[in-house]
Amino acid sequence: MKLLVTGGAGFIGSHIVEGLLKRRDVTGVRVLDNLSTGYLKNIEAFKEDDRFEFIEGDIRSVADCTKAATGMDMISHQAALGSVPRSIKDPATTHDVNVNGFLNILDAARGGGIKKMTYASSSSVYGDLPDSPKVETKTGRVLSPYAAGKMANELYAEAYARQYGIQLVGFRYFNVFGPRQDPNGAYAAVIPLFVKAALEGKAPVINGDGSITRDFTYVENVVNANLNALFEFEQPGTHEVFNIACGQTTSLNELWRLICKLCEIEIQPIYGPVRNGDILQSLAEISKAKMKLKYTILKTLEQGIEQTINWSHAIQVKS
Template sequence: MENIFHEEDLGNSSFLITGGAGFIGSHIAEYLLKNNAGKVRVLDNMANGLETNLDILKTYSSFEFIEGDIRNIDTCRKACEGIHYVSHQAALGSVPRSIKEPFSTNDVNVGGFVNILMAAVENNIKQFVYASSSSVYGDELTLPKREDKTGNCLSPYAVSKMADELYAAVFAKVYNIPVIGFRYFNIFGPRQDPDGPYAAVIPLFVKAIMNKTPAFINGDGEQTRDFTFVENAVQINIKGMLTTNDEAKNKVYNVAIGENYSINYLYNFIKEYLKIEVDAIHREPREGDVRNSLADISLAKTLLGYAPTTKFDGGLIKTIEFFKKLYSDKKSQA
């Protein structure tokens, strides 16, 4: 990532990234380290984090790692000591997993969130930003999605993220901590977990097509998503942590491109780019999924100066190349 999203000297500032060994968190941590932040501490229990992501971060002298769980309040307190800014990315993601595991989804995403918020309050954090989700729009059908109009949640995951937004608003009022939330719309990019039962769709498609094995598409594939390259999520986290605009604080923002594409389009793009012909297999629609997703990003543009730097096609090519190399390297080592 070459783009710069800050103007300040970061040398005297310390940052905590929860879930920093994971997909989005490691990109945020790497940006800060590359740009000479004074201290970048990562808290991760390694349930979803990857050692390969930590290996990238460990090459910087200002990196610190705490292996621990946000469900433990003492761990959260320790992680927040001496920190100026918090970017909270740790969570149990995935709509299907939340339907299977509502208890653990709630424990991590709600209980853990309250822990890290409270620890931030106790340590007088300057600014706290956190990952919410476009899933909070639920059955609200209006497109594009605007922050002030949500519907009924369709999964325990969506409920957990809605609860986070409610807690954030209350903490901002009661404890006077500046809090900013980000409703991520289908963030994708290098380092997304390609394995496991809840692997992301783009690495799964690349893997299936490269191996000439069928990929599965839920439903007819005409459902649409506002696919958002990870660099744009990094940008909003940096701008959110460092903003001096009081009007921008204590709000939630859509983080997206403002364009949507169907799953069929996505699959065909990857297939054509890789020049490998293999048809997808359509199966039953997935429970808890929304049909169409498209964000209005004008609020983030106006108040945080958010301006997506990488659009869908450009980000998708970078992502395909990353996983193409990953899978090729794995094959050659086998």
């Protein structure tokens, strides 16, 4: 099998590429990435594998998408412009990448005769839904342009599955974290920011009073879901969405205390205002993924945090 991974130089995408290259039944892995939020260093080690190919290109370009999909059997679509705050500041660019780019990839799959594709949706589609845990069959009103774009992806995926017979599997990721996640920049995620602060002996800034909860999900679990959907889950011409998480909720205060414990430090955080568009409580029901995809939680939150700290420390020492 030959697979295209869009956004394959990014955080999640590069881990999926690594997982694919470990499989003997994979004869080719092609990455399409414009390197706007991905990095060549994330895929440097894969260049030694003659099954690996990198195309620098943009999912907003129809020509780039067509070229990247040519000759492929399946697609793992991870390319996106993340961050709720960024989407609120610049909704047009977020829409262009996350919706128009997604449609370009769908059309490239259709034109190339590709019959299976996984893609990154988001837990943000649950919006203001008060129900907990979140179940795939019920969503709320979206709270940001980013969430609206991911909801649009799911609607387009449903239409393409019905009209063109492509099997599409969407993953509502819940706060994925792990090695290769960038702690720098205005839109960095909470765990790399907290780990960076802990290793530097600084106090992190917590949005709100620390009671906001998240279902933090180690990246290895996400790879497990993608590979199972690509190679084990056969429902031709259908569209399914799955929560990908650990089914465990953790507050930001609890998260910081865990990181402090693992780093053997005691630092009090700084509290700031709640960010506009943030979901306040997040917990996933993951029984559907376990049943249909044989999804397995390979690492718990604490195990994942420990690995992330070790990786971050090693990077810090090198630099």
